[in-house]
Every structure is written in structure tokens, then in C-alpha cells.
Amino acid sequence: MGSPDHGDVADVPYYAALTNYLGYAILICFGYLRDAAGRLFRLQKYRTRPGYAPLLRDFDDFYTRRLYHRIQDCWGRPISSPAGAWIRLVARRFVRTPAGLTLEVDVPPADGPPPATSAEDAAALARAPTRRVLNMGSYNYLGYAEVPGGVDGTVLDALDTYGVSTCAPASVGGHMDVHERLESTVAAYVGKPAAIVLGMGFATNAQLLPSLVGAGCLLLSDALNHASIIMGARSSGASVRVFGHNDAASLEAVLRAAIVDGQPASGAPWRKILIVVEGMYSMEGETCDLRAIVAIKKRYGAYLFLDEAHSIGALGVTGRGVCEHYGVSPADVDVMMGTFTKSFGAVGGYVAASEAVVAHVRAAASGVLYATTMSPPCAAHILWALSQIAGTDGTTVGAAKLAALRANSIYFRARLTAMGVKIYGDYDSPVVPIMLFHPAKIAAFSRECLARGVAVVVVGFPATPLLLSRARICLSAAHTRADLDRALDVIADVATLLQIRFHRPSFLARTFCAARVLAGVALGLGGSPRRVGARGG
Amino acid sequence: MAAEAAAAAATPVLLSPPGPTVTMRAPGGVTGAPALTGVTNLASLNYQSMTAHPAVKAACRGTLTELGCGSCGPRGFYGTATPHLLAEAALARYAGAPEAILYSFGGATASSAVPAFCKRGDVCVADDGVGPDLVRGMLLSRATIVWYPHNDMAALGAALTAITDGDRQGGGGATTQRRFIVTEAVSSTHGDVAPLATIVALRRAHRFRLILDESHSLGVLGAAGGGLLAATGVANADVDVRVADLGAAFGTVGGMCVGSEPAVVDHQRLSGAGYCFSAAQPPFLATAIVAVADVLVAEGEARTARLRRNVAALRGRLVGLGLPPDWVVEGGTDGTCGEGLKIWHGHDYS
Numbered sequence: 001m002g003s004p005d006h007g008d009v010a011d012v013p014y015y016a017a018l019t020n021y022l023g024y025a026i027l028i029c030f031g032y033l034r035d036a037a038g039r040l041f042r043l044q045k046y047r048t049r050p051g052y053a054p055l056l057r058d059f060d061d062f063y064t065r066r067l068y069h070r071i072q073d074c075w076g077r078p079i080s081s082p083a084g085a086w087i088r089l090v091a092r093r094f095v096r097t098p099a100g101l102t103l104e105v106d107v108p109p110a111d112g113p114p115p116a117t118s119a120e121d122a123a124a125l126a127r128a129p130t131r132r133v134l135n136m137g138s139y140n141y142l143g144y145a146e147v148p149g150g151v152d153g154t155v156l157d158a159l160d161t162y163g164v165s166t167c168a169p170a171s172v173g174g175h176m177d178v179h180e181r182l183e184s185t186v187a188a189y190v191g192k193p194a195a196i197v198l199g200m201g202f203a204t205n206a207q208l209l210p211s212l213v214g215a216g217c218l219l220l221s222d223a224l225n226h227a228s229i230i231m232g233a234r235s236s237g238a239s240v241r242v243f244g245h246n247d248a249a250s251l252e253a254v255l256r257a258a259i260v261d262g263q264p265a266s267g268a269p270w271r272k273i274l275i276v277v278e279g280m281y282s283m284e285g286e287t288c289d290l291r292a293i294v295a296i297k298k299r300y301g302a303y304l305f306l307d308e309a310h311s312i313g314a315l316g317v318t319g320r321g322v323c324e325h326y327g328v329s330p331a332d333v334d335v336m337m338g339t340f341t342k343s344f345g346a347v348g349g350y351v352a353a354s355e356a357v358v359a360h361v362r363a364a365a366s367g368v369l370y371a372t373t374m375s376p377p378c379a380a381h382i383l384w385a386l387s388q389i390a391g392t393d394g395t396t397v398g399a400a401k402l403a404a405l406r407a408n409s410i411y412f413r414a415r416l417t418a419m420g421v422k423i424y425g426d427y428d429s430p431v432v433p434i435m436l437f438h439p440a441k442i443a444a445f446s447r448e449c450l451a452r453g454v455a456v457v458v459v460g461f462p463a464t465p466l467l468l469s470r471a472r473i474c475l476s477a478a479h480t481r482a483d484l485d486r487a488l489d490v491i492a493d494v495a496t497l498l499q500i501r502f503h504r505p506s507f508l509a510r511t512f513c514a515a516r517v518l519a520g521v522a523l524g525l526g527g528s529p530r531r532v533g534a535r536g537g
Numbered sequence: 538m539a540a541e542a543a544a545a546a547a548t549p550v551l552l553s554p555p556g557p558t559v560t561m562r563a564p565g566g567v568t569g570a571p572a573l574t575g576v577t578n579l580a581s582l583n584y585q586s587m588t589a590h591p592a593v594k595a596a597c598r599g600t601l602t603e604l605g606c607g608s609c610g611p612r613g614f615y616g617t618a619t620p621h622l623l624a625e626a627a628l629a630r631y632a633g634a635p636e637a638i639l640y641s642f643g644g645a646t647a648s649s650a651v652p653a654f655c656k657r658g659d660v661c662v663a664d665d666g667v668g669p670d671l672v673r674g675m676l677l678s679r680a681t682i683v684w685y686p687h688n689d690m691a692a693l694g695a696a697l698t699a700i701t702d703g704d705r706q707g708g709g710g711a712t713t714q715r716r717f718i719v720t721e722a723v724s725s726t727h728g729d730v731a732p733l734a735t736i737v738a739l740r741r742a743h744r745f746r747l748i749l750d751e752s753h754s755l756g757v758l759g760a761a762g763g764g765l766l767a768a769t770g771v772a773n774a775d776v777d778v779r780v781a782d783l784g785a786a787f788g789t790v791g792g793m794c795v796g797s798e799p800a801v802v803d804h805q806r807l808s809g810a811g812y813c814f815s816a817a818q819p820p821f822l823a824t825a826i827v828a829v830a831d832v833l834v835a836e837g838e839a840r841t842a843r844l845r846r847n848v849a850a851l852r853g854r855l856v857g858l859g860l861p862p863d864w865v866v867e868g869g870t871d872g873t874c875g876e877g878l879k880i881w882h883g884h885d886y887s
Contacts, residue, residue: 051744053715055654055777056804064807075613076806078622083609090619102803105622118627118827125619138609138616139816145609150602163554163589164597164825165790166581171544173580176551177562199790200642202815207644207673227814231648235673341816345607347641356538362548363541366669371644372582372784375822377597381606457614 012467013502015512016437020467023439031066063462069101071443074458078105080130083138084146085478087455088130133450136473136487137457141314141430142401143478144345144385152384155377162376170362174373182379183350189390190312190320190338191330192352194359198367199374201309201339202228204349207367209276210236211360212305212335216271218258220251220302222288224281229307233276239264245284248292251275255300273302279311279322279338283464283472285425285433287311287322294332303334313343314430319389319402344385346378404477405430408484412475415488420501432473434491434500441498442469448497452490554589555581584757585840587788587829596828600821608817612806616817624823625793627830632755632764632781634773634795636802639826640811641818643782646792647750648674649811650780653804655680655717662696662745663719664688666726670782671719671750680717687727690735693718697743716745717777722754722765730758733765737775746777756786756829757844761837773797789825791818 012020048054073092081088091106107124115121138145158178168174179197187195198204209232213219217238221229223245233240241258244250255273262268275297277288290306297304308321316324321338323330330336335357339349351361362368389398409430416423422435436445439460446458449471460469473487495501499508552572553560559578563570587593600620610616621639628637640646651674655661659680663671666687675682683700685692697718704711718740720731733749740747751764759767766776774797783791794809796802805812833840 051711052746053712055715055746055798056800057656061804064804068807076617077615078617078619079615080619082603082605083607083615083618084605087615097799115626116630118623118630118831121623121626125622135615137614140609144605145607146605150604151606155601155606156598159594159597159601161553162551163556163788164593164822165588165784165788166551167555167583167588167784167788168581171548173549173551173555173559173578175548180550200645200811200815202811203642203645206648227810231677231810234677339816341607341609345605345609347607347816347819355542359538359541359545362545366673367644370669371642372782372790375790375819377601377821378606378819455615 012437014516015508016502017467020438024466027067027439031062034066035062065100067439071446072101072103074443074446076103077455082146082150083135083140084143085135085140085476085480085483086132087135087138088132089450089455090125091129091131133453133455134483134487135455136475137455138476139310139342139474140345140476140478141310141343141405141474142319142345142385142389142398143476144343144381146478147345151377151381154384155380158380159377164377165375166373168372169370170368170373176373176376176379178376178379178383179373182374182383185383185386186350187352189386190336190352191323192336192354194355194357195350195352196358196361196368197340197348197350197374197379199348199372199378201341201347201349202231203367203371204337204339204351205229205307206231206235207371208337208351208361208365209233209305211365212236212357213238213272213274216263216268218270218273220254220258220273220275222246222277222281224284225276225278226307226309229276229278238274239270246277246281246286246289248289248296251293252296252300255296255302259300273300274305275302276305276307279306279308280315280429280431282310282431283433283459283470285423285429285431285472287315287325287426287429290322290326290328294328298332304332305335305337306333308336308338309349310342310431312338313389314405317402318391319343319398340378340382343389344382346381346385348374348378348382401477405475408475408477408479411481412473412484412488415484416491417503419488419492419495420504421491421495422500422502430475432475433470434473435502436469436471436498436500437467439469441500444498445471445494445500448494449490452493454487454490549580555583556586556589582753582785583788584753584786584844585762585788585829585833587756587786587825587832590788590829590832592832593788593825593828596824597821600824604820606821607819610816611814612812612817618817618820618823620820620823620827621817624826627827628793629795631830631834632751632773632779632793632795633766634779634797636799637793637795638802638805638809638812639818639823640792640794640809641815642790642811643752643784643792644670645811645815646782646794647671647780648677649809650778650794650805651675651719651748652678652810653808654778654801655715659715659717660700661717661719661748662693662700664693664721664724664731666724667719667721667750668725668752671721671748675719687724688729688731690732690739693736694739697739697745701743711744716743717748718745719748719750721750721752723752723757725750725753730754730765733769733771737771740775747775748778748780749776750780750782752780752782752785755781755783756833757841760841762786762833762841777801783826787826787829789822789829791822791826 078090079087092103093106105128107128115124166174183195205228213236215237219233219238219240223242243254280287312321313319335353337351340346387393410428424433442458442460449456456471458471550562558575560574608616625637625639647670655678657679661675661680662683665684683696685696755764756762777797780794783789
């Protein structure tokens with residue numbers, strides 16, 4: 001079931017919290033000092049056109065300029081290969097421009113004028129040095145990012161038969177028979193009567209949710225839901241209440257209070273109550289408490305919307321997601337949403353529900369009425385991948401991939417736990433957050449791993465709460481046991497260097513804790529202090 | 538309910554690329570009925586017939602074979618492949634701007650770009666004919682929206698004056714409140730072209746910034762399809778934020794934004810919701826952008842001239858037909874600009 005550990009601020013060891021705040025305080029002080037000096041001595045950079053308000057608000061821009069820019073080499077790393085288990089990273093270098101510190105591709109300087117055509121651009125880019133590294137950061141759960149020959153023949157056929165794009169929304173010629181086939185295949189796969197697909201996963205939430213709820217409705221959203229769900233909820237006009245992350249008790253409390261109070265102005269009963277949760281939370285690596293939430297929804301007559309962006313094709317024996325994982329019938333989930341970006345190696349999203357709901361979405365959702373439909377070659381790729389995963393192609397390739405992903409996840413997590421680093425999430429989840437906490441360690445972890453040939457993803461504020469910076473490892477069926485061992489060796493090395501083995505506190509941390517205890521006893525404060533790394537397993 | 542189900546069943550199903558003529562399934566749901574071929578296509582936004590152009594398809598085939606289909610991650614997390622960098626460079630050059638940012642979906646571009654700059658307390662003076670993504674972007678930004686009748690410059694001037702008058706009366710808002718004029722170069726609902734020179738003059742006089750949506754003008758207006766700015770000679774510095782859905786003339790799936798200064802593009806890399814929180818565009822769709830830009834630059838005036846001739850021919854025939862009084866043909870009457878036209882039948886838009 002759900003893990004005891006998730007992004008709880010109370011979970012942070014005292015030593016880590018203190019040094020964390022100190023780190024941010026130093027960075028912010030230095031940032032303000034530099035801004036002040038800049039305003040005094042180089043006014044040009046800060047001046048806006050006279051008579052206009054500055055385009056960017058002070059604080060938005062401060063964080064970007066003073067905190068993010070210093071470590072921006074940890075993100076946006078370009079690759080010149082498929083996003084498979086091993087990738088070729090293109091080198092970049094820091095460049096000081098009038099706008100500040102930026103990164104550009106490290107193209108060796110050439111004689112002659114700068115590139116003026118796209119062919120020259122491509123030639124210049126091809127001259128930049130590249131490096132082959134182990135990829136632990138892409139959402140390549142089943143390894144469809146990289147297949148022999150690039151893509152299956154049916155994808156190239158679709159390119160010839162249908163072109164690059166449909167250039168139209170579904171109701172005016174953007175709906176092709178390949179989309180029709182994809183929709184019926186997806187519906188059959190997840191176990192719902194009907195489905196509709198869109199060209200972007202983000203838009204599937206942001207632009208379809210408003211067609212399901214509106215004014216007079218209540219939307220109950222998990223505290224750690226994705227930005228696309230928040231955007232869809234805000235656009236819909238429904239009342240939004242947030243319940244504690246993955247906490248069924250909190251959901252029930254919020255739901256009961258909302259039903260008793262009724263709509264805000266009138267006290268009238270809600271027209272509709274929709275609970276929105278994710279199948280797998282990618283920053284935490286844990287699955288939702290689906291059984292408990294379904295029980296609550298049935299008890300109070302609410303509807304359930306399940307976002308399976310990360311869990312479809314990754315969880316469950318046949319990859320049918322978190323419903324299969326927990327043995328919950330798809331009929332108990334009213335609207336099932338998912339994306340094709342992660343496990344299927346393509347792009348886009350789907351919504352699967354009853355015929356009536358899907359017909360309504362087709363008629364009313366702005367993302368369907370006005371936006372270009374999915375590119376036909378992408379649809380063909382998803383159909384091919386789905387036939388393998390579901391086993392309808394008659395082979396065991398899909399089943400083998402799913403088994404490999406699960407085995408890799410369990411092995412990797414077990415080794416990390418033994419190493420003593422702090423990780424969150426279910427024991428078999430392919431997404432593994434490794435806690436770092438300190439702002440300086442965000443950049444250090446990323447850079448040190450890259451120096452040792454492993455590409456990782458690190459996340460900090462504002463994508464995570466201020467104290468809870470982490471590295472996030474995404475496992476893949478394409479990783480071999482040797483790849484995982486190599487990554488674990490590198491992580492062990494870096495963990496020692498950065499002192500992030502919070503379950504095996506360092507001498508300094510233990511000394512600090514002992515000093516705290518002594519001080520507390522001496523001052524008569526009593527009580528048992530939290531030991532560093534005491535909570536969680 | 539039944540109406541929705543019937544509408545869903547009546548959705549046309551295409552069996553070929555959305556070119557000038559298409560093959561589609563015979564309507565009526567009779568199984569085994571032969572497909573309809575040679576159906577004239579007046580519905581798709583494939584203005585330059587790029588989506589099945591041999592050079593574009595060849596380039597896409599190359600990228601599919603080399604880099605696979607999906608990008609498997611957001612732009613910040615190893616989802617940036619070399620075609621994305623090349624597409625951004627090509628778009629910046631094509632649109633005549635210092636830098637460009639590429640979004641993976643045209644229908645999420647405006648709704649990500651506008652809230653990145655417009656916040657609660659700011660004001661947007663918007664043309665009431667703008668498309669749903671711009672409307673969504675302005676609503677999400679929580680800024681105050683002031684609507685003016687479509688392309689009515691007198692009303693726009695009055696709206697701007699009303700806001701700046703408030704300053705003189707002691708608001709002092711000009712240096713703390715961001716103010717934007719939001720409009721489309723070619724209207725997605727009315728098909729006519731915005732009087733950009735007038736709008737630019739007004740924005741300068743009242744110190745507003747300009748957000749312009751070039752979804753239906755990029756690749757269509759101006760020599761080589763450089764857009765409305767190229768067609769009218771307005772400088773890039775006068776249009777602060779330009780967004781475009783590349784699913785029209787560019788024949789791909791995606792969107793782009795360029796700005797008058799590098800900060801406009803830079804800021805969206807962390808603040809554009811549809812950029813940071815969404816997977817990157819499949820690399821082959823980015824390659825399509827470069828291929829299309831190359832074709833449009835190479836064939837320049839010839840392609841856009843052919844498009845203009847077709848538009849003028851269709852307009853002429855429709856108007857000459859003597860349509861019933863409740864059918865109104867809208868769209869630019871100016872021979873150099875009119876790209877599209879919409880036909881209103883009574884109250885329904887069909």
C-alpha cells in the first residue's frame with residue numbers, strides 16, 4: 001500500500017533543516033547585495049523603458065537571476081540521441097550576456113560569419129562535443145524511447161498515409177481513422193466503454209477538466225496534484241478544495257464539511273463532486289491509496305477522476321495501471337485519464353469513461369473543439385507499443401518489459417535503502433526520489449554524477465517545497481543489471497561526498513544532535529529530541 | 538446527451554493527409570460503403586499544404602529513424618534534443634526575433650505565455666474576437682480584462698484612454714501595473730486582419746505592451762510568409778510578445794513564442810506552464826518546422842501569392858453567387874492581406 005514516507009516537512013532531520021535555511025539565507029543575501037551593487041554601478045541592466053512597469057516582477061525575476069542562473073547547467077541538457085538507457089549529451093558553456101549568465105551549446109568557434117541558414121545551424125551544432133552517459137532521468141519506463149530502427153515500419157507508413165499533422169480540430173477534419181482505432185484500443189485496454197485522445201497530456205487535464213465540472217460543482221484535489229490539474233481546476237469555475245496528500249481521512253473530512261456547508265454563497269447542495277487524484281505521484285514515487293478513496297467516493301456519492309500519467313503502462317502485471325495494481329475494478333473509477341509520453345514513448349493523452357461522458361467531452365471540451373489533433377505517426381507508434389504491452393501482437397515482448405521494469409525497480413530501491421540514503425515511495429515504484437534537502441547539494445549531486453558518467457534529474461524549489469529538494473531517478477526496462485550497478489556505485493560515491501546518507505548520520509550530524517540533547521538537558525527543557533533520521537524506513 | 542452522441546457519430550473521418558482534396562469515410566455509418574475520394578477540403582488549416590510536402594516528410598522520416606518518436610521528458614529533464622534547438626533557431630530567424638521558445642502544443646501556447654507575464658492587478662485590453670486559448674490565458678492570469686469590439690480602433694483608443702486617465706487622477710499605475718493590448722494578427726473567428734500600424738501607434742501613445750497571436754498569419758502573410766509584421770513593416774521591437782500555433786501553415790503540432798527582448802523567451806523557460814510541466818515535442822515535429830521554414834524561404838513570394846489568388850477567387854465566387862441575406866462573408870477585402878474568410882449562417886457559425 002502507500003508508503004509511510006512522503007514529502008512531509010516534519011520529516012526533515014533538524015541538522016539538515018538548519019543548514020538548509022542557512023544555505024538559502026546566504027544565497028539570498030548575496031543575491032540582494034549583487035543586485036544593489038548592480039543598481040549602483042551598472043544601471044543599464046535594470047532600467048525599464050520610461051513610462052512602463054517592469055515586465056517581470058522583482059521577486060519572480062530575483063529567484064531566476066540570483067539562484068537558478070548559477071546552477072542552470074543542471075537542467076535543459078540537450079541530447080543528440082534517443083532518450084534511451086544511454087544518451088549522448090551535447091556540451092554547453094556558460095556565456096555572460098547583457099541579460100545575465102546564460103548557457104549555450106559549446107560549438108567550437110569557426111572561421112567565417114555566424115550561421116545564417118538552418119543547414120549552417122545544423123552543421124555548427126554537429127561540431128559540438130558530445131558525451132555518452134547513463135540516463136537515469138528520462139520517463140522511459142518500458143524502453144520505447146529507443147527501439148531498433150528508430151520506430152516501427154507502421155509509423156513511417158502512417159507518415160506517408162496521413163502526413164505530419166492533421167492541421168485541424170477533431171470535428172472539422174482532424175479526426176482520422178488512425179485516431180479512431182487508437183481510441184477504441186485504449187478504451188479496451190483500460191477497461192472502459194469509450195475513450196478520446198488528445199495531442200498533449202498537459203492539455204488533456206487543463207482543457208478537458210472544465211468540461212466535466214463548472215460553476216456549482218466541487219473539485220477535491222490532492223495537495224500534490226500536477227500543475228495541469230491545477231490549471232484545469234482553475235479554468236473550470238468550480239470550487240476547489242485541497243485535501244492532505246494521499247490521506248483518505250483528510251479527504252473524508254474535507255468532503256463531509258463541504259457537503260454539510262453546501263455551495264459557498266447559497267448553501268445549496270453541490271451539483272457534482274469530483275475527486276481528482278493521480279495514480280502515481282512522480283515527485284514522491286508513491287501510488288495513491290486507491291481502495292480507500294474509492295470506498296469514500298461510493299459512500300458519499302462523489303465521482304472519481306484518476307490521472308494515470310505515470311502509472312499507465314508501468315504498474316500492474318499487464319501494465320493496466322494502478323487499478324490493476326490494487327485490484328480495483330475500472331468501473332469504480334468514473335473518469336480515467338492518462339498520457340502516452342512516459343511508458344509508450346510518444347506524446348499525448350487520453351480520457352476513458354462511459355460513452356455519454358466521452359461524447360460530452362468531444363462536444364464540449366475546448367481542447368477538442370479548437371486544438372489540433374494528435375499527429376498521425378504518433379498515434380501509429382502508440383498503437384504499435386500498445387499491441388506489444390497488451391500482448392495482442394501474440395508475443396511476450398511487452399510482458400517481458402513490464403517484468404524487467406518491476407525487477408529493476410525493486411532491486412534498485414533495495415540497494416539504495418541498504419546504502420542509507422533517504423528515499424520515498426513504494427518499494428516497487430520505478431520513480432525514486434533521493435532526498436538532498438540543501439540547495440547547494442542540488443547542483444553538486446547533478447554535477448558530480450555527470451562527472452562520473454550518470455545523468456540524473458534534480459529538483460528544488462519551486463517544483464518541490466523549499467526544504468525538500470531531491471534527485472529523482474526514473475528506472476527503465478531498458479536498463480540492464482550492469483547499468484543499475486554502475487549507477488548505484490556512482491550514487492554511493494556521491495552520497496559519501498555530499499553526506500546525504502541520512503539514515504546513517506555523519507559524525508558531525510551526530511555531534512550536533514548530541515550537543516542539542518546536552519543543551520536541552522542543561523537548560524531543563526527535557527523531552528526527547530528527534531534523532532537525526534529517526535523517522536521512516 | 539443524445540445530441541452529443543449524434544454529433545460524435547457525425548464527426549467526419551479522414552483517410553488521407555489534409556491536402557487540397559481528401560479521402561474520407563462515407564458519412565451515414567453504413568459499413569462497407571466505399572470511401573469518398575477527391576473531396577475538396579475547406580476545413581483544415583493546412584494553408585501552405587506543408588503537412589504532406591515531400592521535403593518535410595523526408596526530413597521527418599530521418600528524425601524518426603534517428604531519434605525515435607517521443608522525447609520522454611520535459612525540456613528541462615533531458616527532453617531537449619538537437620531538433621528542438623534547431624527549430625527554435627529557425628523560428629527566431631523566420632520571425633525576425635532574437636530568440637524563440639518552442640511549445641509542444643499550439644493550443645497550450647497562448648495560455649502558458651500570457652499568464653507568465655500578466656498577473657493579478659495587471660490589465661489586458663483584448664479584442665473580443667480572440668480565440669479560446671488567449672481567453673483562457675487571460676482568465677488564468679487573473680488580470681483585469683477590458684474587451685473592445687473586434688478591430689474597432691476607436692473603441693480601443695477609448696479603452697486605453699480610460700485607463701491612462703485614471704493615472705492622471707492619481708493612480709500612478711503606469712509604472713507598477715503591466716498593461717497589455719491583446720489581439721490576433723488574423724482573427725480566428727472573423728478571418729480579417731488586424732490594423733497593426735494603428736494598434737502600434739496607440740500602444741506607443743498610451744504606453745501599453747502588445748501581445749499578438751500570429752497563428753493564422755505566420756507562414757501566410759508577407760513575402761516568404763514572415764507574418765503580419767513582415768507584411769506591414771512593423772518592427773519586432775514594437776510587439777512585445779508574439780505567439781503562434783504552428784498547427785496551421787507550418788503543418789506540424791506545436792506552438793512558439795517570440796519577444797521584443799530576450800527576457801521574454803528566457804522567462805518562459807521557467808514560468809511557461811505548458812513548457813516546464815509538459816513533455817517536449819516529439820523531435821520529428823520540431824524537424825518539420827525547420828523543413829517548412831526552409832521551403833517557405835526558398836519558394837518565397839510564389840507560395841504566398843498562390844494562396845492569395847485562391848482566397849480572392851473563392852471570395853469572388855461566393856460573393857457573386859448571391860447568397861441568402863442571412864449568410865455573411867467576412868474577412869479581409871484588401872487584396873494583399875485577406876487570407877481567410879468565415880461564413881456566418883444566421884446565428885450559427887458553420
